[in-house]
Amino acid sequence: MTALWRAVPPLAADALRALRRYAWPVPLAERPRNRQYLRDRLVALPLLTVVAAVTFGWAYADVRDDSATLRDSFLPALVGLAEAETSLRIADREAAESLAAGEAVQLSGLSKRYTTRTTRAVQHLNQVARSGALTTAERQELDVVSGLVVDYGTWITFAQNNVADPTLRDAGLSYARSMLCSAPGPAPTGKVGADGYPACRPATGSRSDATAVVDRISSLEDRLRDRLADRAAPGGRVLATGSLSALALVLLAFGHWRTQAFVHHRLHLHVSVPLLVAALPLPAVPFLTADAVLAHRAQQRVVSTAAGIAERTTPAIESTVDDDPFGARHPLLIRSLDERANRDLAAGRLSSLDGVAPWVVPAGLLSAGVTAVTLHAYRREYVLVSRPGATP
Numbered sequence: 533m534t535a536l537w538r539a540v541p542p543l544a545a546d547a548l549r550a551l552r553r554y555a556w557p558v559p560l561a562e563r564p565r566n567r568q569y570l571r572d573r574l575v576a577l578p579l580l581t582v583v584a585a586v587t588f589g590w591a592y593a594d595v596r597d598d599s600a601t602l603r604d605s606f607l608p609a610l611v612g613l614a615e616a617e618t619s620l621r622i623a624d625r626e627a628a629e630s631l632a633a634g635e636a637v638q639l640s641g642l643s644k645r646y647t648t649r650t651t652r653a654v655q656h657l658n659q660v661a662r663s664g665a666l667t668t669a670e671r672q673e674l675d676v677v678s679g680l681v682v683d684y685g686t687w688i689t690f691a692q693n694n695v696a697d698p699t700l701r702d703a704g705l706s707y708a709r710s711m712l713c714s715a716p717g718p719a720p721t722g723k724v725g726a727d728g729y730p731a732c733r734p735a736t737g738s739r740s741d742a743t744a745v746v747d748r749i750s751s752l753e754d755r756l757r758d759r760l761a762d763r764a765a766p767g768g769r770v771l772a773t774g775s776l777s778a779l780a781l782v783l784l785a786f787g788h789w790r791t792q793a794f795v796h797h798r799l800h801l802h803v804s805v806p807l808l809v810a811a812l813p814l815p816a817v818p819f820l821t822a823d824a825v826l827a828h829r830a831q832q833r834v835v836s837t838a839a840g841i842a843e844r845t846t847p848a849i850e851s852t853v854d855d856d857p858f859g860a861r862h863p864l865l866i867r868s869l870d871e872r873a874n875r876d877l878a879a880g881r882l883s884s885l886d887g888v889a890p891w892v893v894p895a896g897l898l899s900a901g902v903t904a905v906t907l908h909a910y911r912r913e914y915v916l917v918s919r920p921g922a923t924p
Contacts, residue, residue, distance in 0.1 A: 567911060569794060569798075570907055570910055570911040571911060573787065573791050573794075573907050574904060574907040574908060574911060576787060577784070577787050577788070577791065577900075577903045577904075577907065578900040578901070578903050578904040579900075580780050580783050580784040580787065581784060581810075581896055581897075581899050581900035581903060582896060582897065582900050583776070583777075583780045584777050584780035584781045584784050584896060585813075585892060585893050585895065585896015585897060585899070585900070586893055586896070587773040587774070587776045587777035587780065588773075588774070588777035588780075588781065588817070588820075588892060588896075589889070589892030589893040589896065590773055590893075591770050591773045591774045591777060591824070592820055592821075592823075592824050592889055592892060593889040593890070593892070594767075594769075594770050595766075595770065595824045595827050595828060596823075596824070596827060596881075596889045597889075598763050598764060598827070598831060599827045599830065599831060599877055599880065599881065601763060602760060602763060602764065602831060602834055602873075602877065603874065603877045605663050605664050605665040606663075606665045606756060606759065606760040606763065606838075607760075607834065607838070607870065607873055607874070608659065608660075608663050608665075609660045609663040609665035609666065609756055610665075610753060610756050610757065610760065610838055610841055610842065611841060611866060611869075611870045612656040612657065612659045612660035612663065613656070613660055613749050613752055613753050613756070613842075614753070614841050614842060614845055614866050615652070615653075615656040615850075615866055616652075616653040616654075616656040616657050616660070616749060617653075617745075617746055617749045617750075618845060618846070618847045618850040618866065619649040619650070619652045619653040619656065619850070620649070620650070620653045620681065620684070620712060620745060620746075621712075621746075621847040622645065622649045622847045622850060622851050622854075623645070623646045623649035623650045623653065624708075624709060624712055625847070626642070626643045626645045626646035626649065627642060627646050627688050627691075627705070627708075628705060629643070630642045630643050630646060630692075631691055631692065631695055631701055631705060634695060634696075635695055635696050637692060637695050641692075642688070642692060645854055646688075650681070650685055653681060654678065654681060657674060657677060657678050657681070658678075660674060661674055661675075665756060665759075666752070666756075670752060670755065673748060673751075673752065674752065676748065677745055677748050677749060677752075680711050680744075680745050680748075681745060683711060684708050684711045684712055684745065687704050687705075687707050687708035687711070688704070688705070688708050690704040691703075691704030691705045691708065710744070711744060711745060712744060712745050712746060713744050713745075713746050714743070714744045714746065714747050753842045754842075757835075757838050757839065757842055760834070760835060760838055761835050761838075763831075764828075764831035764832060764834060764835050766828060781814070781817060784814070785811075785814055788807065788810075788811045788814070791804070791807060791907075792804060792807060792808070795807070795910070799910065804906065804910075806902055806903075806905075806906040807902075807903060807906055807907075809902060810899045810900075810902040810903040810906065811899070812899075813892075813895050813896065813899055819882065819885065820885065820888070820892070822882065823881055823882040823885050826879075826880045826881055826882065827880045827881055828880075829880060830876045830877050830879065830880020830881070831877075831880070833873075833876045833880075834873045834876055834877060837869050837872055837873040837876070838873070840864065840869050841866060841869045841870070841873075844864050845864055845865070845866050845869070846864075849862050849864050849865055850865065850866060852865070853865065853867075
């Protein structure tokens with residue numbers, strides 16, 4: 533083991549000298565020794581191939597994974613939270629209007645839209661829980677939200693059962709709304725906003741003491757959007773590995789070209805077919821880079837769309853689907869924004885390169901192996917044609 537550690541510094545020094553001669557080679561006109569030239573290439577070309585393949589492959593796969601995570605996890609969770617919040621607010625107004633009818637609600641029951649929207653809200657919360665976008669603490673908070681939604685329905689049922697007594701009816705509806713909103717208006721004729729729905733602003737959505745359903749959902753949305761933006765932004769590791777891979781790829785392309793020129797002039801081969809095969813992955817790099825750039829731009833557009841889903845959608849907009857399900861969709865409808873984000877992610881890639889990311893590193897390692905074997909064979913069996921009898 534001691535001997536092995538002592539051998540590491542000389543090997544590292546030899547590798548650095550080989551890389552230096554590789555980056556600043558002696559011109560072929562000065563006729564460098566074949567054995568030395570091929571030895572330098574034998575060290576530098578496979579090493580640069582491995583470095584370029586690992587760094588570029590990791591950065592490219594990371595960008596592709598970010599798009600997949602946004603599409604399959606973060607975006608569905610954000611959409612589910614927005615759908616649940618707006619559905620509950622629509623259901624709340626429907627409950628208030630039904631209860632305002634007095635004893636008639638005992639015969640007809642609450643409106644169908646109320647039942648549909650509360651059921652839909654529970655379904656969306658369950659979908660968010662299965663999305664995989666939430667942390668363990670957030671999953672627990674979502675469970676609390678689901679419990680509050682059940683309790684909200686219980687108090688609405690209490691108000692329905694006591695609709696003949698205005699005092700008990702209003703008390704039940706007021707308590708239900710206090711569970712839904714942090715500052716609801718008094719029921720049943722409370723203050724309404726410009727969209728016709730009772731005021732229900734997430735006053736404590738960004739604070740840790742959020743208690744109402746809308747507050748908690750707003751808090752989850754804020755944290756989820758922050759993580760979505762972080763995931764869409766190019767991280768420091770991606771930038772570092774991308775820069776390193778760019779440098780390695782430039783040196784690698786330069787080295788392959790110089791080595792082919794050497795083989796042509798010294799070994800009198802028109803072209804080295806094995807080295808040409810080893811360099812085949814290089815032409816794919818510009819296409820993979822373009823694919824990564826498209827994916828990154830699509831991710832930035834999704835960040836803007838996510839802000840619209842969390843901030844610009846309203847119950848009034850969502851209720852247009854119930855009023856006219858086959859009419860033209862509002863551009864700020866949650867479903868419309870979701871489809872826009874998915875279209876952006878679908879367009880933000882070269883579909884022909886789907887599934888290529890896992891093969892970048894294996895292809896680079898195979899190329900490095902072919903290069904090493906070829907140069908080793910040339911180094912052992914080279915023939916100096918231009919100066920017979922000269923010292924190699």
